[in-house]
Amino acid sequence: MGALGPMRTTFNILLLCTIIAVPVGAQSIFEQRHGEVVRIASGERDRSFSTITAKLKAGNDVPYALALLDTLTVDEAIGGMFYSYSLIGCYLHTQDLLPDSLKRKVREAYRTRTMYRGDTENHWVMYYTGLYLAAQTWPNEGGSRWFNGRSSSENFQEAGDWLNHWVTTSSTIGQGEFDSPTYVTTFITPMLVLYDFARDPVMKKKAQMMLDLLFVDFAAEHLKGNYGGGHSRDYPEDIINPLAAPSTFWAWLYFGEPGFPPWNETRYRPRHRSAWEPVFGAVSSYRLPDIIYHIATDRTVPYVHRETKRVRNVIRAGREMNPPVYKYTYVTNDYILGSLHGGILQPIQQHTWDVTYASDKPNNTIFTLHPFYSGKELAMFFPEEEKFLSDEVDRYHKVYTNPNKWNSSSPYEQTFQHENALIILYHIEQGAKQPHVDGFFPKNLDELLRDPSGWIFCRAARTYVAIYPLKPYQWMEEEVNWRLRSHELNNGFIVEVGSADEDGSFEAFQEKLLQRKPEYKNFDSTRTVEYTTRQGAKMKFTFDGERVLNGDRPSFKDYGFFNGPFIQSALESGVIRMQYKDKTRTLDFKNVSIVETP
Amino acid sequence: MGSWLVAILLSGVLCSDLLVAQQETVYMAVLNSRKHRLGALDNPTVGLFVSTDAGATWQHKGWTGYIRTFYSEAGLDGTIWSGCGNGVLRSTDRGKTWRITTGGDVTEVLKVKVSPSNPKTVYAATAYGVFKSTDRGETWQQKNQGFGKPFVADLLIDRSKTKRVFAATEEGVFLSSNGGDQWRFAGLQGKGVRFIAQDPKKADRLFVGTEEDGVNISEDGGKTWHPSNGGLGHLTVYVIAIDPSDSTKIYLGTHGGGVYRSNDGGKSWTQKSHGLQNPDVHALSVIPSKSNIILAGTLNGGLYRSIDGGETWQFNSQEEAQVWGLSVQ
Numbered sequence: 001m002g003a004l005g006p007m008r009t010t011f012n013i014l015l016l017c018t019i020i021a022v023p024v025g026a027q028s029i030f031e032q033r034h035g036e037v038v039r040i041a042s043g044e045r046d047r048s049f050s051t052i053t054a055k056l057k058a059g060n061d062v063p064y065a066l067a068l069l070d071t072l073t074v075d076e077a078i079g080g081m082f083y084s085y086s087l088i089g090c091y092l093h094t095q096d097l098l099p100d101s102l103k104r105k106v107r108e109a110y111r112t113r114t115m116y117r118g119d120t121e122n123h124w125v126m127y128y129t130g131l132y133l134a135a136q137t138w139p140n141e142g143g144s145r146w147f148n149g150r151s152s153s154e155n156f157q158e159a160g161d162w163l164n165h166w167v168t169t170s171s172t173i174g175q176g177e178f179d180s181p182t183y184v185t186t187f188i189t190p191m192l193v194l195y196d197f198a199r200d201p202v203m204k205k206k207a208q209m210m211l212d213l214l215f216v217d218f219a220a221e222h223l224k225g226n227y228g229g230g231h232s233r234d235y236p237e238d239i240i241n242p243l244a245a246p247s248t249f250w251a252w253l254y255f256g257e258p259g260f261p262p263w264n265e266t267r268y269r270p271r272h273r274s275a276w277e278p279v280f281g282a283v284s285s286y287r288l289p290d291i292i293y294h295i296a297t298d299r300t301v302p303y304v305h306r307e308t309k310r311v312r313n314v315i316r317a318g319r320e321m322n323p324p325v326y327k328y329t330y331v332t333n334d335y336i337l338g339s340l341h342g343g344i345l346q347p348i349q350q351h352t353w354d355v356t357y358a359s360d361k362p363n364n365t366i367f368t369l370h371p372f373y374s375g376k377e378l379a380m381f382f383p384e385e386e387k388f389l390s391d392e393v394d395r396y397h398k399v400y401t402n403p404n405k406w407n408s409s410s411p412y413e414q415t416f417q418h419e420n421a422l423i424i425l426y427h428i429e430q431g432a433k434q435p436h437v438d439g440f441f442p443k444n445l446d447e448l449l450r451d452p453s454g455w456i457f458c459r460a461a462r463t464y465v466a467i468y469p470l471k472p473y474q475w476m477e478e479e480v481n482w483r484l485r486s487h488e489l490n491n492g493f494i495v496e497v498g499s500a501d502e503d504g505s506f507e508a509f510q511e512k513l514l515q516r517k518p519e520y521k522n523f524d525s526t527r528t529v530e531y532t533t534r535q536g537a538k539m540k541f542t543f544d545g546e547r548v549l550n551g552d553r554p555s556f557k558d559y560g561f562f563n564g565p566f567i568q569s570a571l572e573s574g575v576i577r578m579q580y581k582d583k584t585r586t587l588d589f590k591n592v593s594i595v596e597t598p
Numbered sequence: 599m600g601s602w603l604v605a606i607l608l609s610g611v612l613c614s615d616l617l618v619a620q621q622e623t624v625y626m627a628v629l630n631s632r633k634h635r636l637g638a639l640d641n642p643t644v645g646l647f648v649s650t651d652a653g654a655t656w657q658h659k660g661w662t663g664y665i666r667t668f669y670s671e672a673g674l675d676g677t678i679w680s681g682c683g684n685g686v687l688r689s690t691d692r693g694k695t696w697r698i699t700t701g702g703d704v705t706e707v708l709k710v711k712v713s714p715s716n717p718k719t720v721y722a723a724t725a726y727g728v729f730k731s732t733d734r735g736e737t738w739q740q741k742n743q744g745f746g747k748p749f750v751a752d753l754l755i756d757r758s759k760t761k762r763v764f765a766a767t768e769e770g771v772f773l774s775s776n777g778g779d780q781w782r783f784a785g786l787q788g789k790g791v792r793f794i795a796q797d798p799k800k801a802d803r804l805f806v807g808t809e810e811d812g813v814n815i816s817e818d819g820g821k822t823w824h825p826s827n828g829g830l831g832h833l834t835v836y837v838i839a840i841d842p843s844d845s846t847k848i849y850l851g852t853h854g855g856g857v858y859r860s861n862d863g864g865k866s867w868t869q870k871s872h873g874l875q876n877p878d879v880h881a882l883s884v885i886p887s888k889s890n891i892i893l894a895g896t897l898n899g900g901l902y903r904s905i906d907g908g909e910t911w912q913f914n915s916q917e918e919a920q921v922w923g924l925s926v927q
Contacts, residue, residue: 076641079663114663117684117705128702147661148684149697162702315706315725316749316768383668383706383725383749384629386809387834387853388878388897395632 026293029256034282037253040263041276047072049090050279056094057283066102073105080116081123083109084130086277089193092133093283110134115147119382121177121312122186125166129190132159133197160203163194167206171213171589172572173322174561176312177346179217181227181245182234188214188250189277192284202592209587209594211286215254216578218247219296220305220566221329221336225251225258226364228356229329229338232309233349236399236406240440240481241362249278254288255296289596294580295566299333302502304419305564308556308571311345317380326556328417334358334499335463339422341556342414344372347381348393348400350409353417353424355497357463363442363480366458366465368493370426371434372410373401403434404483416541418549420498421533423518425543426491437491439467439484447506448482450475454517456484457510462501464509468494470520470529490524490543494531622886624649624893625670626656627680627923628916632898634664644919646670646680648693652885653893653903656915659693669709669923673717677734681707681923686722688735699735709923711753715760721778723750728765730778744781745772754794756819758801764820766791771806773820785823786814795838799845805864807835813850815864828866830858839882841889849892849908851879857894859908873911874902881924895921 041054042061047068055065069090091098091106098106117127135156143149150158169175177183188211195207221228227247231239238245249262309325325345329338339353354367378389390401399405412428428435441448447459458465471488496513503509518531527543540548547554561569562576569576574589586595626647634641645667647656659678666683673679680687685700686707700707706725713719721741722729727748728741742748749768756762765772765781771791773784790809797803802819812827813835830850837851849870850858856871857879871877876899885891892904893914900916 076663114661114665116663116665119666119683119706124702143697144695149695158701165702316747383708385836385853385880385897391898392630 025290026254026288027290029293030254030287033253033256036261037278037282040261041279041282044276046276048276049086050276053090053093053283054276054279056097062097066099069098070102070105073102073109074112076114079114081118081127081130083113084115085126085133085190085193086130086280088130088133088137089189089197089280092137092193092197093280107138110138111145111147113147121166121175122183124162125187125190128159128162128166129194131155132163132203133193135159136197136199160200163203164206167210167589168574170210171576171587172561172574174307174309174325176232176310176322178232178309178325179221179227179229179327180231180233181238181242181247183232184214184218184227184250185246185277189280192280192286195286196284205592205594206589208286209589209592212289212292212585212587212594213576215250215288216292216295216567216576217307217562218250219255219292220307220562220564221331221338222251222255222257222296223299223331223333223336223356224358225255226336226356226358227251228331228336228354230327230340230353231351232312232325232346234351234407235349239351239354239367239406240365240442242356242365243362246275246277249275250281251296253278253281255293257297289578289585291578291580291583291585291596294583295578298580299331301565302330302332302420303565305329305331305562305566306559307562307564307567308559312347312381314380315383317376324556326559328559330417330420330497332420332499333501334461335497337417337420337422337495337497339415339417339424342424344377344380344409344411346409347378348409349407351407352409352413353415353422355463355465355495357460357465359461359463361442361444361460363444364460366439366441366467368424368437368439368484369406369408370410370413370428370437371403371405371408372412373408373433377409377411403436404438406438406440414541414543416539416547418533418537418539419535420496420502421531421535421537421539422495422497423529423531423539423541424493424495425527425529425541426489427527427543428489428491430489432489435489436485436487439469439473439493441482441484443477443481449510451510451514453514455510455513457506457513459506462499464498464500464503464506466494466496466498466509466513468513468518470494470518470523490527492520492523492529494518494529496534498534621650621652622926623672624653624883624885625672625678625923625925625927626653626881626893626895626901626916626921627667627670629666629668629920629922630664631916631920632918642917642919646678646693647916652888652891653883653901653914660687660689660696666706667922668707669925671710671712671925672927673712673720674714675717677712677717679710679712679720679735681710681722681724683707686710686720686729686731686735686738697735699731700729700738703740704729704738708750709752711755713755713760714757719760719777721753721755721763723753723765725749728753728778728781741774741778742781743779744774744783751791752793754796754804756801757796762819764794764804766794766806771820771823784820785816789814792835793837795840797845798840798842803845805838805840805848807838807850809834813838813864813867826864829869830855830867833858836878836880837882839884839892841884842886843889847889847907849882849884851882851894853878857882857892857908857911870908871911872909873904873913875899875913876902881921883924883926886926893924895924897921 042058141152198204226242310322326341335357375386379386449457470492473486476483512534520529530540561571576587578585628644670680678689709723718734752766754764770786771784772781793807795805804816814823834853839849841847846863848860856874856877858867859870876896878897881895894902901914902911903914
């Protein structure tokens, strides 16, 4: 170690010089990387319009790309809304390179192909973006020339109306499918294509502003390629391995993090159907504003970021169509601790809370859940019969009824977070399906200690996590993780997260926690827990009751639309103000304008 | 013209057309299939199927891909309507070409009902309430005034007074007396109502199928309701079909119990599921000209057909499919 010291110092100085010499910012990151995306994607053969676009743009594997495009104009394997927008995106990016016969086939596809509009927000955004651009590309044609029997002008009008409606909703009360590490791709990509090709300057501007909004929403909860905190929807594989999610690719392309290209390692290799969608970013004229890059990457000062989203449309068994979702996230240079306020906020794939930490290892996250499922939950959001929906959802999402699943929305789970401390409570009804709660702890933690005091201490690189289960539990070994399982129906966890910066050594962190325990006498009847954090904040939380912090009752109204050091917006204002040091960028959706200072 | 007609008669084409015209046309909406896989190349064809031989054979019409076709029926003018995830679809050429008549505001269309007195007037029951067109689908208006929660699973247009329309909601039965302009609560508070049927002989006699509470009957045009679950229990009843030639003979499609039949106008029920391999029956039709032929659409088990009034059932078609709706014109 000693012999290496001078050499390491020299290396560090050289590294510092290199960092200083390379211009840092969104533009330089993008310019360094977008060509590589096109080059690598052009070598892929995954039957997607994004890799066809890459091949044609790069001039690589062109005969194959043309033949594949020809096939896909009639191949029903890719259908509906995914087809609707990506076919036209590919066509508009590459039309100068296509033979007339193939251009005619692409046009014909919009007459002959079934294009399902879908039943989720991302479906509709893709469907209507595709319909808008196709109708714009082939105007003045009658209904017989379109798959839906509607004329070009009718399709253009309908698609434009819906996209305008979506932009307004998303910029005032938030998305229903918010902050999804997987589905963010299905919003970013259509907006990129819309931005590149919408001829109406207002629609183009709105697409640009939506891209800014999608990226800054991600940026505020981003840490070194990870999309931290609560998510509306995600797949178990991504929840337990955050850098495997599609959002990592976008972070790499626009934020410059993580340091490695996502396709380079098997564990992170894009595996989703829309894996190479960032090609549409790489060939786009959209450029990420520098301020968003800085919001995504400057983690010198820890911060609390709060925001309000909405539940997707509740069509029955609910009191209101789009109840609010309150999201709280604490971000540091080493970890993100984030939570949704709890309950059923999204069907099927909700991820209510986690701590995600910076690490060279996979599975860099810890969280708990109740693996709830019910036909009634699904019937809130889908019109099919309640008694058959669970099986039907299982066919597509595979794990919905699985008692071991790692994604779930549960009516029996609620949270209360203050900075880097979190209380999660469970109140599972008698007779409920899958009456247990599970916790995910990666096996590759650097240190794991289940202390006799009741605290579970974890260290992963510079992040320290302490979890206090309120009730007895089993500890089960699985392939990549330990599973904490408790069958107690009235249950809960206290979570405190720290780091080397905040607490010094791991031992010091433990020492602070060993001096405190939650108060939860008569918990089964009161469902109340009181806890004083290691930083002295007094938290009191009752399931289905009050959240009390230092004697006050914090109001969810204070969350605004966005409320954090980097983003400020009042709910329903349509005005979103980003701030980084002395720079601001304001998206005014009501006036369709962007104002930057200085 | 005369020689043209003779030529057709000689060829026998007109003969077959006349035969078809005497048969009822049955419309079957196939929502999806358990065999369907996202992105698969060999996905089964779903959507609208039409039969002109009392359900013995079927011909696919319209879009082949999955757009969530919940229900189809035809008006007196021959226009075919389909309620789909993509909105309300219309075909005026026997299903050769289609037009989505609704915009982005109309989705999850569970039923489309055409007025029996005026084929230009069409109602759509959707997850977001009722929409109505009075110009054969050129324009649509939302008609939700009076609903608490707008999810509407079914609509019934009273054939004796076509401005009277009943709606099956998650909060009971609602009734409009002015063609949907205003709705008022009409009974079965708090019950999830799935289906509404009208006795073909007595217009004031109405039946509803409910979520987990069997059947309720009204003898006074929806003013009062009483449960009638003898032999049925509290099963969820998805669909009700009444024999048009003998309205004491009534069939129910249930969740978990298959088909039930009443021979006494709904006073008592007997399970009639022999041969049904899937107990979740979501669609039922009695063929009017041959009322011993019954069709039963199941959730994930395809279509079954009985030729003996429901005593026995034989699998017909649509293996592992969700046959969501059946109608006869």
